[in-house]
Amino acid sequence: MRNILIVARKEIQEGLRNRWVLATTLLLAGLALSLTFLGSAPTGTVGVRALDVVIVSLSSLTIFLVPLIALLISHDAIVGEMERGTMLLLLSYPVGRWQVLLGKFIGHLSILAFATLLGYGAAAGALAATGAEIDAESWIAFASMIGSSILLGAAFIAVGYLVSALVRERGTAGGIAVGIWLVFVLIYDMALLGMLVVDQGRTLSGGFLNALLLLNPADAYRLFNLTGTAGVSAFSGMAGVAQTATLGPYPLLAALAAWTLVPLGLAALAFSRREL
Amino acid sequence: MTGTVEIRNVVKRFGKVEAVRDVSFSLPEGETVALVGHNGAGKTTLMKLMLGLIRPTGGSIKVLGDDPAAGQFEARRRLGYLPENVSFNTALTGHETLAFYARLKREPGKSVAPLLERVGLTHAASRRVGTYSKGMRQRLGLAQALLGEPRVLLLDEPTTGLDPALRQSFYEIVEELRGRGATVLLSSHALTEIEERAGRVLIMNRGIKVADGTLDELRRIARLPTRIRLKVTDAGLTNVPNWLGPVEGWRRVNGHMVEIDASPERKIEVLRRATDEGAPVEDLDVVPPTLDELYAHFLLSQETAR
Known part of the structure; x- marks a missing residue:
């Protein structure tokens, strides 16, 4: 356990030093703040559920941005250290490979969590400071949005590690990471939509659709946040979906957790078998 | 005899390439052993095997009583390793880097500063490793290998990039550790x-x-000739066989010098003649075969045996 924390601490230290933490936090805070104030223009300041609007726009932002940031910091984690030669020295120390991997995971996730919490928290804080009335339900929805955003980041960090543990070169890892981002964030939904349009509801059942949505962490995240509470789903235009979707919040969270644990386990396995 | 490192019939294949073929040796405490060979001779592979970074295809390895690849970390705490082309994360300072490695070895944080002092990096301790020169990085590499009073030191090409003064102090540090009972394996x-x-x-x-042996043992096995160099007077130069006797393999170099390649059993005889009263010799040098020559000899004899 101590080894894991030592590695995690070094990872955070490096993140602070090479300004990853600063850059991510500023980026998320900047975008969150601009969405909060520009995004509230159509509803006006009299909108009673200002925070719900923010949740809708922020979770849409998260789907694009958080997986990208997560893959950027994670795809290099193993193969990059191997190429630079730092891994050779590290593994000659009394530390297990799974401890290195888990330590890095905790470190990278802390960086992402810190940036998300601070960046998005700034938006909510700013909103509260302008005197908007926010009820408890909205706060809960906002908190669970931040929590699930971190979970989404965890899933993509784990996927990035798996790529990093499998490939031989950094460039390959970078390419695959971009590919994964494109598939999960953009192409998957388009393909799904296209399939539904072509099918016209004849053969594809709702259960099958649900399974397909769970197979993509970004979709699981989207459903969780946009249909999670009545107030939010009304704004997001997902109210119809929310009524027909048979997936409750727990299967969606479980899907995100599985998307974290399975790739992480596979990455540890691949890493332990690698020869330096 | 059991040493700190025991290698028995170790074979390591990478695909079709046999990097190490049936190698056995044992390294005792308090000895400095040099591992010599061309690039690709298997030196680095042997070190990685001893560290447990790769698993042997056959044979067994024991380091400080443990199998290094079995995932037992106890032995690694007493093991120092300096890889060839050591590299560090460039974002952290020298002190932070060394402190990180010290924590992994469960060494107290206060052991870091004296080590930096010992390798002469105190002035650069708070600078980022990214700003270090090659020699400074090598010194930091040495410092991390010395963490925790190692009982086995594996040094892969340790002095590349070090200037002569540092080389000297590097070997002094190694010698000191050896004196305290550490096993030092050094490739170069x-x-x-x-x-x-x-x-x-x-x-x-x-x-x-x-x-495998001490330099003297290897010299005896190789039976390489000893080079004897005589500085001869003008008169002596004209009739060398007269006073030197029937010696084959002598030649004149640089005008006044005579060089003889003497086989081990003729060595004393030649020296006697050269120092005999009346021999026109003003000065002499005896040069035993160098490690370079021994190395070339063993490589050649192995190549021809194949």
């Missing part, structure tokens, strides 16, 4: 440098151990 291309320092030499070629 700079054979003349190792010659004076290593008690024992292991010569590797294409994954096979071709020679």
Whole structure:
């Protein structure tokens, strides 16, 4: 356990030093703040559920941005250290490979969590400071949005590690990471939509659709946040979906957790078998 | 005899390439052993095997009583390793880097500053490693290898990039650790440098151990001629065979010098003649075969045996 924390601490230290933490936090805070104030223009300041609007726009932002940031910091984690030669020295120390991997995971996730919490928290804080009335339900929805955003980041960090543990070169890892981002964030939904349009509801059942949505962490995240509470789903235009979707919040969270644990386990396995 | 490092019939294949073929040796406490060989002779592979970074295809390895690849970390705490081309994360300072490695070895944080002092990096301790020169990085590499009073030190090409003064202090540190009972395994291309320092030499070629012994033992096995150099007067130069006797393999070099390659059993005879009263010799030098020559000899004899 101590080894894991030592590695995690070094990872955070490096993140602070090479300004990853600063850059991510500023980026998320900047975008969150601009969405909060520009995004509230159509509803006006009299909108009673200002925070719900923010949740809708922020979770849409998260789907694009958080997986990208997560893959950027994670795809290099193993193969990059191997190429630079730092891994050779590290593994000659009394530390297990799974401890290195888990330590890095905790470190990278802390960086992402810190940036998300601070960046998005700034938006909510700013909103509260302008005197908007926010009820408890909205706060809960906002908190669970931040929590699930971190979970989404965890899933993509784990996927990035798996790529990093499998490939031989950094460039390959970078390419695959971009590919994964494109598939999960953009192409998957388009393909799904296209399939539904072509099918016209004849053969594809709702259960099958649900399974397909769970197979993509970004979709699981989207459903969780946009249909999670009545107030939010009304704004997001997902109210119809929310009524027909048979997936409750727990299967969606479980899907995100599985998307974290399975790739992480596979990455540890691949890493332990690698020869330096 | 059991040493700190025991290698028995170790074979390592990477696909079709046999990097190490049936190598056995044992390294005792308090000895400096030089591992010598071409690039690709299997030196680095042997070190990685001892560290448990790769698993042997066959044979067994024990380091400080443990199998290094079995995932037992106890032995690694007493093991120092300096990889060839050591590299560090460039974002952290020298002190932070060393403190990180010290924590992994469960060494107290206060052991970091004296170590930096010892390798002469105190002035650069709070600078980022990214700003370090090659020699400074190598010194930081040495400092991390010395963490925790190691009982086994594996040094892969340790003096590349070090200037002569640092080389000297580097070998002093190694010698001090050896004196306290550490096993030091040192690989290098700079054979003349190792010659004076290593008690024992292991010569590797294409994954096979071709020679193993002290320099004297290797010289005896190789039976290489000793080079005797005589400075002769003008008069003596004209009739060398007269006073030197029937010696084959002599030649004149640089005008006044006569050089003789004497086989081990003729060596004394030649020296007697040269120092005999009346011999026109003003000065003489005796040069035993160097490690370079021994190395070339063992490589050649192994190549022809194949």
